[in-house]
Amino acid sequence: MTIDNTTSTDLSWWLIPGRFIRREILPVLTDLRLAIILLLVIALFSISGTVIEQGQSPAFYQSNYPEHPALFGFLTWKVIQVVGLDHVYRTWWFLALLVLFGTSLTACTFTRQLPALKAAQKWKYYEETRNFKKLALSAELETVPLHSLTPILQKNRYKIFQDQNPEKDDILYARKGIIGRIGPIIVHIGIVAILLGGIWGAMTGFMAQEMISSGDTFQVKNIIDAGPLSSQDVLKDWSVRVNRFWIDYTPTGGIDQFYSDLSVLNNEEKEVDHEKIYVNKPLRYHGVVFYQTDWGISSVRVRLNKSPIFQLPMAQLDTKGKGRLWGTWIPTKPDLSEGVSLLAKDLQGMVLIYDAKGKLINTVRAGMSIPVNGINLKILDVIGSTGLQIKYDPGIPIVYSGFVLLMLGVVMSYFSHSQIWALQKGNILYVGGKTNRAQVAFEQEVLGILDQLSDPGKK
Secondary structure, three states: OOOOHHHHHHHHHHHHHHHHHHHHHHHHHOOHHHHHHHHHHHHHHHHHHHHOOOOOOHHHHHHHOOOOOOEOOOEOHHHHHHHOHHHHHHOHHHHHHHHHHHHHHHHHHHHHHHHHHHHHHOOOOOOOOHHHHOOOEEEEEEOOOHHHHHHHHHHOOOEEEOOOOHHHOOEEEEEEOOHHHHHHHHHHHHHHHHHHHHHHHHHHOEEEEEEEEOOOEEOOOOEEEEOOOOOHHHHOOEEEEEEEEEEEEOOOOOEEEEEEEEEEEEOOOOEEEEEEEEOOEOEEEOOEEEEEEEEEEEEEEEEEOOOOOEEEEOEEOOOOOOOOOEEEEEEOOOOOOOEEEEEEOOOOOEEEEEOOOOOEEEEEEOOOEEEEOOEEEEEEEEEEEEEEEEEEOOOHHHHHHHHHHHHHHHHHHOOOOEEEEEEEEOOEEEEEEEEOOOHHHHHHHHHHHHHHHHOHHHO
C-alpha cells in the first residue's frame, strides 16, 4: 500500500491559518492592555464628537474653526473635514475601532471568561491533609464530626457536594456565589450589544433638520446626515403639523423656554399622535424622534389702510455676532417707489420701523397702527418658526438592552465565589476555604462557622 504524502502536505496548509490565529492573533486580541487602549481612544473620539458640532455645513466649520488662529494650534476646519470629525460616529475608522473592541471582548469571553466559568462549575474533593495547607484559610478541629458541618453551611446558603460512595463519606465540598463568575460574561455581552447597537444605528440611521413656521405642515426632507444603509421609508405615509410655536420669556427679557405643539397626521390628514415638545422633551413616532433645538422668526402679518392682510417673510440678518435680528421690507406705494423696513429680534411683538434712509420712524407692538408715508400701517402679528432636529436610530433598543445587561452583569460580579472543603481523618476534622473577593468578609464567615463547630450551643 502506498501513502499519498502530497495530500497530507496539502491539508497541512489549511491548518496554518488556524495556528497563526491561535498563537499570534488571539493573544493580542485578549490582551487587557489592548482593550484599555481601544476604550480610551473610543472615549476620546466620542468626546470630540460631543464637543465639535456634527453634521454642519462646510461654511459653518470654516467660520468657527478658522486656520488662523487654529484651535489648540492644530484644529482647523480642514482637519475636521479631512479626518471626519464633523461626522465622527459614521466614519469608517470609528466603526472599525468599535468592531475591533467588540472582537477583543468576544475573544476574551471565549478564551478566558467561559473557561473560568466552566472550571468554577466543576468541583473536586480534597482527600489529603496536605491540600489544606495550601489554602490561605484552614483549621483543624478535634472531636468534631463532619456531618455537623452540613447544616451550618446550608444555613449560610452554601451548595454542598458529597460523594455518594459510602466509603468516601468523610469528604465534603461546598460553594456559593457561582453567579459572580457569570457576571463578567454578562458585562462583556452587554458591552458588545452596546457596540453592535451603535454600529447598527450609525449604518442605518439618519438625522435631519427643519425650520418650520407656526401653522405649517411638513414632511421630513432635509436629511443632513445618513448612514450608508439608511432608508427614509419610515417617513412615508405621514406628516407633521406645527399647530403653534411660542416662547416663554423671563422678566428680564431672556428666553426661559420655547415650545412647539405638534400633531402627526396620516395620509388622510387625521391626527394620529400629538405632543407639546420643548427642550429635553421630544416627540417620538415610529422610531423617529423630534427634538426642539432652535427657533426663528418666519414672517410678519400686516395691513395697509383697509387692504387684505399680507404675510411677509422675514429673513435673518447678519449682525456680525451681535445678536439675532430679522427684517423685511414693505412697499408703501403701488409702484414700489417708497417703502419701510421692519425689524424684529424676538417674538414678544416689538417691531422697529425704519425709513428708506435708515432712520428709525417708530417702535410698535403687535396690534398697533401707525401712519407711515401717508398710509396707516398696522402690525397684526409676528410669526415664529420652530427649529427641529429629527433623528432616527434603529440601534437605540439594542444599546438600551446592552446597558441593562451591563448593569446586571456589574451587580452579579459583586457576588463572591466562595469555596469550602472538609476532610475527616480519624477524630480530626480539617476545614479550609478560599474566595475570589471580599476576603475579610469570607474570613469572618469561616471563623463564625468554626466557632459554631467548636461550640454547638451557638448554632
